[in-house]
Amino acid sequence: MSLLTASMFIFFLIALSALVSSSELALASSRKIKLQVMAKEGDVRALDVLKMQEHPGSFITVVQVALNAVAILAGAIGESAISPYLQQLFGHEALASIVSFAIVTSVFVLFADLMPKRLAMSNSEPIAVKVVRPMIFLIFILKPIIWVFDGAANLIFKGLGISTVRQDDMTSEDIYAVMDAGAEAGVLKQQEHHLIENIFEMQERTVTSVMNPREHIVYFDSHASTTEVVEVMIRQPHNKFLVCTDDDLEQIIGYVESRSFLASVLEKQEVCITDKSLLKPALFIPDTLSLFEVLETFKSTGADFAVIVNEYALVVGVITLKDVMSIVMGELVTLEDQLIVQRTDNSWLIDGMTPIEDVVRALGIVNLPHSQNYETISGFMMFMLRKIPKKTDTIEHANYRFEILATNNLKINQLLVTKFDDVV
Incomplete structure (x- = not known):
C-alpha cells in the first residue's frame, strides 16, 4: 500500500474515531433537563438522546467495538505504510517500527480522542443531538455484535446483582449545587439565590x-x-x-x-x-x-x-x-427589630429567641451539634452548658465564642458571638 493510500485510510479512520469518541462523551454527559427543554422547543432529536441515555448498553457496545476496531486497523495500516520509509531513514527495523507506532498513536490521541472529547465536553447537548442519528444507524448495522456483547454484560451484571439503570433523579442537594453555581456565575442575582434557598428551607423548618x-x-x-x-x-x-x-x-x-x-x-x-x-x-x-x-x-x-x-x-x-x-x-425585607445584628466582620449581637437556622446561615457554620434537640440559640446554649444559662456564661464551638450578655429571669435576651480570629 502506497503512503498516499495509507494516509487517506488513516485520515478516514481518524474521522470515524473522532465521531465515535465525541459521541460517547456528548451522549453520556448531556444534561437531562437541558435535553427536555430542547425537546419542548421542537428538536425531536433530543428525545432520541434521552431514550438512548435510559438504555445505554447498545450505545456503549457500539462505541467500544468501533474504537477498538479502528485503533487496531489504523495501527496495522500505519505501521506497514510508514515503517519502510523510516527504516530507510534510520537503517534499523525495530527503531522504525517504534517510531511509526509513536507517530500513529500520537496522531490518534490528539485528533481522534483528545480534541473531539474536549469539544464534546464543552458542547455536550448540541453535539449529542447531531450525532445521535448516526449512532442509531451504527447500532442498527452492528445489531448482532451488540446482542452478543451486551447480552453477556447484562448476564454478568445480573449475576453480580449490580443495577445498570441510569438514575437521573434530582435531589435537593443537586438543586442547591446548581443554584450556588448559578450565583457564582452571575446567572442568579444574590437576592434571587437567597429567595430560592429560603423556599426550599421551608420544607425543613418547623x-x-x-x-x-x-x-x-x-x-x-x-x-x-x-x-x-x-x-x-x-x-x-x-x-x-x-x-x-x-x-x-x-x-x-x-x-x-x-x-x-x-x-x-x-x-x-x-x-x-x-x-x-x-x-x-x-x-x-x-x-x-x-x-x-x-x-x-x-x-x-x-x-x-x-x-x-x-x-x-x-x-x-x-x-x-x-x-x-x-x-x-x-434578607430581601428590612425588619424593624432585627434578631441578628452584625457589629464587625467577626462579631454579631443575637437575640436569644433567634431560630437556630438563621444563626447557622448568618455565621456560616456548617452545622451545630445535636440540632434536633433545640430550635433557638437559647436552646443551643442551654444544651451545650447543660444548665440554666446566666449572664457571662460562654461556650466555644466551630471557631466561634458564644457569650451571654443579658438575661431576664431564666430567659436569654441577648448573646455576643465572636470569631476566634477576633478574640484577643
Missing part, C-alpha cells in the same frame, strides 16, 4: 421556629370589658387577639381583629368581644408541621392566623401568614 411563643401571646377573657380590650389593643402592636374562657389559654373560643373591634367601638361605643360578627373561629395546627405545610394549610383554609398546639393539647404559640412569608423573603 412551625415552632418562627412562631410567636406562648409567653408573648396577648389574649382576652371572654368577659373582658370594652374599655379593657381597647386599652390593650392600643398598647399592643398585634392585629389579632385570642379570646378565651375563664382566662385560660387552653380554652380558646376564637379570635378578634383589632381593626374590626375598634371600628365597632367607634360606631356603637359598647361592644361585646364575643359578638358573632367580631369573633372568628381559630385555626389549630400541630407543632410538628413544616412551614411549607403551614403555608398549604393557610391556602386551603383561607386563613392567615393559626394557634399552635403540642402533643399534650397545650398552646405553645401562634403564627401568621406574615411570619411564614418573612422566612421566604429573608
